[in-house]
Amino acid sequence: MKIGIPQSLLYYEFYPYWETFFEKLGYELVLSGETTKEILDMGSLSCVQDSCIPVKLYHGHVLNLVDRCDRVFIPRFRSIAKREFICPKFIGLPEMLKGAGVIDDEKMLVIDIDGYKEPHNKYRGFAKYARAVCKNRCRADRIIASCQLRQDEYERKRLESLDNSESDKGIIGLIGHPYIVYDGYINMGINEKLRKEGYMVMYPENIPAINIDTECARLPKRIFLSYGRRLFGSGMDMMRNRRVDGIIFITSFGCGVDALIGELLEIFNKRYFNMPYTSIVVDEHTGEGGVKTRIEAFLDMVEWRRKRDGVDISPYGQDVHSSKSIL
Amino acid sequence: MVLTFPHMGKMYIPAKAFFEEMGIETVSPPPVTKRTLELGTKYSPELVCLPFKINLGNYIESIENGADTIIITGSCGPCRFGLYGIVQKEILKELGYDIDILILDPPREDFPKLMENLRRLGEGKDFKTVSRASRKAAPIVMMCDSLYELGIYKRAREEVKGDTDRLLNQFEMSIRHTHGADGVIKLLKEYKRRLRAIPEKKDYEPLNIGLVGEIYTLIEPYVNLHVEQKLGLLGAHVDRSISVSWWVRTHLLPDIPLRIKEKLILRRASSYLGLCIGGHAWQTIGHSINYARGGYDGIIQIMPFACMPEVVAQSILPSISHEKNIPIMTLTVDELTGDGGYNTRLEAFIETIRQQKSENRRKEKSYGRV
Numbered sequence: 001m002k003i004g005i006p007q008s009l010l011y012y013e014f015y016p017y018w019e020t021f022f023e024k025l026g027y028e029l030v031l032s033g034e035t036t037k038e039i040l041d042m043g044s045l046s047c048v049q050d051s052c053i054p055v056k057l058y059h060g061h062v063l064n065l066v067d068r069c070d071r072v073f074i075p076r077f078r079s080i081a082k083r084e085f086i087c088p089k090f091i092g093l094p095e096m097l098k099g100a101g102v103i104d105d106e107k108m109l110v111i112d113i114d115g116y117k118e119p120h121n122k123y124r125g126f127a128k129y130a131r132a133v134c135k136n137r138c139r140a141d142r143i144i145a146s147c148q149l150r151q152d153e154y155e156r157k158r159l160e161s162l163d164n165s166e167s168d169k170g171i172i173g174l175i176g177h178p179y180i181v182y183d184g185y186i187n188m189g190i191n192e193k194l195r196k197e198g199y200m201v202m203y204p205e206n207i208p209a210i211n212i213d214t215e216c217a218r219l220p221k222r223i224f225l226s227y228g229r230r231l232f233g234s235g236m237d238m239m240r241n242r243r244v245d246g247i248i249f250i251t252s253f254g255c256g257v258d259a260l261i262g263e264l265l266e267i268f269n270k271r272y273f274n275m276p277y278t279s280i281v282v283d284e285h286t287g288e289g290g291v292k293t294r295i296e297a298f299l300d301m302v303e304w305r306r307k308r309d310g311v312d313i314s315p316y317g318q319d320v321h322s323s324k325s326i327l
Numbered sequence: 328m329v330l331t332f333p334h335m336g337k338m339y340i341p342a343k344a345f346f347e348e349m350g351i352e353t354v355s356p357p358p359v360t361k362r363t364l365e366l367g368t369k370y371s372p373e374l375v376c377l378p379f380k381i382n383l384g385n386y387i388e389s390i391e392n393g394a395d396t397i398i399i400t401g402s403c404g405p406c407r408f409g410l411y412g413i414v415q416k417e418i419l420k421e422l423g424y425d426i427d428i429l430i431l432d433p434p435r436e437d438f439p440k441l442m443e444n445l446r447r448l449g450e451g452k453d454f455k456t457v458s459r460a461s462r463k464a465a466p467i468v469m470m471c472d473s474l475y476e477l478g479i480y481k482r483a484r485e486e487v488k489g490d491t492d493r494l495l496n497q498f499e500m501s502i503r504h505t506h507g508a509d510g511v512i513k514l515l516k517e518y519k520r521r522l523r524a525i526p527e528k529k530d531y532e533p534l535n536i537g538l539v540g541e542i543y544t545l546i547e548p549y550v551n552l553h554v555e556q557k558l559g560l561l562g563a564h565v566d567r568s569i570s571v572s573w574w575v576r577t578h579l580l581p582d583i584p585l586r587i588k589e590k591l592i593l594r595r596a597s598s599y600l601g602l603c604i605g606g607h608a609w610q611t612i613g614h615s616i617n618y619a620r621g622g623y624d625g626i627i628q629i630m631p632f633a634c635m636p637e638v639v640a641q642s643i644l645p646s647i648s649h650e651k652n653i654p655i656m657t658l659t660v661d662e663l664t665g666d667g668g669y670n671t672r673l674e675a676f677i678e679t680i681r682q683q684k685s686e687n688r689r690k691e692k693s694y695g696r697v
Contacts, residue, residue: 048642050632050659078602085405088605092639095600099643221413221430224403228410251374256407256635259374260414267417281374 003027003109004069006061007034009054009090010077012178017151018073021126024143025133030069032061035185039064044284046100052254053186053283054179055089055096062102071109079116084226087257123148158205169198170245170302173238175231175265177258178205180250186282187250188291194248197299202244204234211237228257235265239273246276246302248295253283276301328352328450331394333382334359336546337471338571344508345464349452354394356385359549363388368662370418377550377631377661378408378543383415390424398448401432405605406636463508465580470515472572474498477522479567482559483533486526492556494522533564534680537618539611540629541637542569544660551629551660552669558627561677566623568614569607592617599643606636612643619651625680626653627673632661654680 003022005011011018022029032039035057043060044053065072074097077090089096094110097103111129115122123144130140172194180187181203191201212233216223223229231249238244249265251258262279269277278298280291330353332342339355346353357363359381367384386397402409412430419426429444449457475495482491498518505511536558544550545567558565576582577589589610596613603609615626628644630637641657648655656676658669 048638050630050634050641051638052633055638083403085605088405088608088636089639091405091602091604092600092608092636092643096639096642099599099646219413220416221401221409221432222403223413224409225405225407254374254633256374256376256633259372259376259633260407260410263372263375263414264417267421271421 001027001071002030002069004030004032004065004072006058006065006072006074007032008058008061008183009093009179010075010086012182014075014151016154017123017126017147018075020147020150021130021143022073024146025130030065032064035061035183037185040185040284046102047096048100050254051089051096052256053252054177054255055093056284057179057183057186058093059097059100059102062097066103066107071107072103073109073111074103076110076112078112078114079226080113080119080122081115081226082119083116084224084229085116086226159208161206169200170306171200171202171243172299172302173202173235173244173247174250175204175235175238175247176250177227177231177252177255180252180282186252188282188288190248190250190280190291190295193292193295194299199245199299202238204230207234207237207243211241215240223261225257228261231258232261232264236268239269239275244275245306246298247278248298249277249279251279251281253281276305328396328447329354329394330396330398330448331356331386331389332398333385334547335543336548336571337475338546340471340502340511341464341467341571344467344511345460347506348460348463348508349449349456351448354389354392356389357392359385359547364549364662370422372414374633376407376634378541378547379411379415380662381543381547381550382411383418386415386419386426387422387424390419390426394426396427396429398429398431401430401436403432403436404603408606460508465575467508467511467515468575469572470512470519472570474515474519474522477519479555479559479565481522481525481527482556483562483564484527484531486528488560490525491522491559494518494525531562533562534625534677534684535623536563536565536677537614537621537623537626538565538567538629539569539614539618539626540607540640541631541634542574542607544629544631545569546571550631551658552666554627554629554658554673557670557673558677561674563677566618568610568618589613595620599647600639604636604639606634608636608640611637611640612647615644615647615653615655616651619647619653623653624684625676626655627676628655628657630657630659632659654683 005018019029039060040057041060042063043056043058046063047056047059062072062074074094076094077086079085085091094108097108098105112125113122114125126147127140127144130143131137134140134143174181174191174194181191184192194201212230215233215236216229223232235247235249238247247269249262251262266277266279269275276298278294280294328351330346330351334356343353343355363381363384366387367380367382371380371383399412401412412428416428429448431444432441434441478491478495485491498514502511502514505514538545538554546569548555555565555567576585592613593609595616596609600609600612611628618626628637628641630641644655644657654676656672658672
């Protein structure tokens with residue numbers, strides 16, 4: 001059987017697991033490929049207008065796959081961490097696709113990912129599916145274990161993927177959801193642009209989970225959206241520990257999580273850290289020219305800051321950049 | 328401690344009565360006006376949903392009137408409503424208002440925190456006062472909703488256009504001058520009696536329109552541009568799926584029959600959406616199907632722009648409309664929504680339904696003759 005995987009949304013986060021899983025089951029994999037203009041156009045035509053760009057893109061990717069494979073794998077993300085959600089749209093994704101007339105029920109292969117109560121057991125939907133297909137419990141469990149191994153290895157590697165040796169110009173923190181940060185088409189190749197200018201890029205995925213937890217614990221209430229939590233925690237950690245020279249917050253138009261998280265980061269940055277910070281909102285109309293200009297202006301600011309401040313030694317208990325106390 | 332709370336339709340009436348019975352000093356936020364919206368929009372993040380902006384405007388206006396503590400309910404569902412309190416607090420702090428926000432989360436979330444917040448709220452009050460106040464205030468929620476439901480019923484059928492609205496406006500003016508739960512109950516009873524006395528048109532069958540959608544936009548009339556009133560004046564009887572009393576009865580009171588009914592409605596939605604995705608999207612789908620089964624003439628979904636759960640419902644509704652053969656229109660509201668376009672769409676929707684209906688009736692008649 002040919003199985004199609006849309007290369008969109010959390011594919012960038014979980015593809016080692018999914019690919020290993022379907023390969024081990026003996027399926028042929030068809031990927032929808034990198035995002036193109038065609039996919040974006042198809043997606044925004046078929047999806048409801050008020051939706052955000054990533055979900056529209058997902059519609060496009062699924063449309064691209066529908067005729068090329070027997071079934072399209074559509075994960076239903078309910079939760080990937082204990083008592084946290086991702087986004088309501090992720091939970092209703094299969095229904096959205098069906099409602100938009102993109103794909104039929106028979107063509108969908110929906111597997112639930114639900115770790116709301118038992119986070120260690122969030123892949124049990126996959127285990128169930130594997131058992132049903134293999135009819136051999138031992139083999140199914142072996143497949144699941146190897147998938148988990150691949151995923152863990154990928155996550156570990158990703159954490160260490162930043163090495164500081166190459167660049168002397170500085171590091172820019174690029175904060176955003178994986179499906180925007182890693183999708184070169186929708187973010188206008190922003191990471192390439194930064195790299196070309198000689199900067200290193202640090203992603204939220206480079207920050208260890210424990211640092212993120214520490215930052216989130218400072219808020220009066222827990223953030224119950226997994227990615228909101230990651231973006232907030234990693235952004236705050238980068239700023240507090242001065243891991244980066246500047247922060248670009250990249251979000252899509254209509255993203256509900258980022259509207260609040262971006263505001264929080266901006267307020268805290270202004271209040272405590274005073275770092276170069278800019279936020280870029282992408283949608284289906286964004287022209288590349290505007291983004292380029294903004295990035296250049298931002299990098300100029302980073303460069304200028306660095307020259308002005310020279311050596312980063314601050315008076316006791318005070319920030320280098322402002323006279324406010326950070327204790 | 329001077330307490331305030333955000334507006335949500337007529338919720339301020341029972342809330343005011345409750346806190347007055349408790350003996351806590353409260354500032355009711357001024358009615359939502361253009362200024363509220365402008366204040367809220369100015370200081371809110373650009374892409375956040377409309378309820379956030381209105382709430383923030385309410386807080387600022389209340390703080391100007393002397394409030395220093397805000398009480399809101401929280402949630403930890405997938406909807407971003409649960410994050411409102413954190414962000415609003417920081418925004419207000421940036422504006423120079425150092426106030427407290429008491430977030431009342433559901434008990435299973437963080438029970439000790441909830442108890443601490445409640446204790447702060449009822450500081451120095453004994454249990455007897457609290458229980459008496461809540462016993463007195465709870466019926467006001469239901470009475471208030473039933474008054475406005477009667478208003479909806481009358482508005483579609485009134486003989487002189489505008490009678491109902493005039494009376495309801497009078498009611499809202501005089502509620503400000505009452506004090507305590509007893510005064511409010513007396514006023515509610517009086518106006519209900521006067522509302523009942525409004526003469527009706529004879530032999531008039533209004534269209535039945537069901538309203539579904541996001542809870543805040545459904546309940547707060549300023550935000551939905553007085554959709555109930557507009558539809559009523561067009562001669563349609565509106566049934567709103569969600570109201571404050573509905574929320575209180577399904578969440579706070581042990582009202583088993585209503586809860587079972589709600590469960591059944593949700594179960595019927597399972598072929599379209601089988602699980603909770605946050606907010607009230609599931610209810611939107613369930614109630615739409617329920618309206619279609621109940622023989623309603625049309626359904627209108629109302630949601631704020633970029634509402635996360637309702638977007639999913641919006642994309643499912645067309646298939647319900649198709650399969651159950653019922654017209655469904657979605658209205659998205661944001662701070663820029665103009666009155667004119669909105670009116671035109673509502674009028675067109677009602678007119679289409681009315682024509683369709685009369686045509687169907689004519690056809691039925693001619694079939695009968697054959």
